[in-house]
Amino acid sequence: MTAILPPSDRLWWKHPMDRQETIWIIISFIWCMVMFAMMVGWHFFGKQNLATETYKVDPAAFAERAEAFAKKYTVRTETEQEVPVVAPPEGSDVYMIGRLWNWWPILELEKGKTYKLHMTSMDYNHGFSLQPINLNIQVVPGYEHVIKVTPNESGTYAIVCNEFCGIGHHEMVGRLYVK
Structure with a gap:
């Protein structure tokens, strides 16, 4: 399977994930959680939101x-x-x-x-x-x-x-x- 062409089997979600895909998904999820925590922190401690x-x-x-x-x-x-x-x-x-x-x-x-x-x-x-x-x-x-x-x-x-x-x-x- 290549990243350029669509998979021959249209049920792509049933295929096992590659190790690199798993790593990038984990990194993305962790980064999203960090940004979410920073938004909450900025709201309470950042003094940049108008009251x-x-x-x-x-x-x-x-x-x-x-x-x-x-x-x-x-x-x-x-x-x-x-x-x-x-x-x-x-x-x-x-x-x-x-x-x-x-x-x-x-x-x-x-x-x-x-x-x-x-x-x-x-x-x-x-x-x-x-x-x-x-x-x-x-x-x-x-x-x-x-x-x-x-x-x-x-x-x-x-x-x-x-x-x-x-x-x-x-x-x-x-x-x-x-x-």
Whole structure:
């Protein structure tokens, strides 16, 4: 029997396994078990999984909360669309909406202070990717994603949509300032 041609007897599973096949199957199985154990270990000890909360939400109610938040904490507007830049106090709930094709509003947070970031999408699945630190969250319509964030470096960060959401997907960028 060769590996290139199919066996003449179509009941190949009834043939005895070669020693090399057995060794490779054993190595593959052991490697799968090692990777499985590492996934469990990374989850508990790797500190690379976000501790997020997700709730079902009415998009209209979320939009009202986000607009009230933006109205209360707006410090200025930016871009030609006059997107509000909001600077909330420490410990407050911060709201962000993803919709075709922008992230609203622009956030201005303080270094070393903790905030609860609430996000949802108003239309399609969007990917919240905070660059250059590569924090990724899939933002789904009808669900509110809540994340505790504590910025530890000052600077300007880009928020990029990394889930294809339509013809204007390449323009779906936002900003986050950390002072």
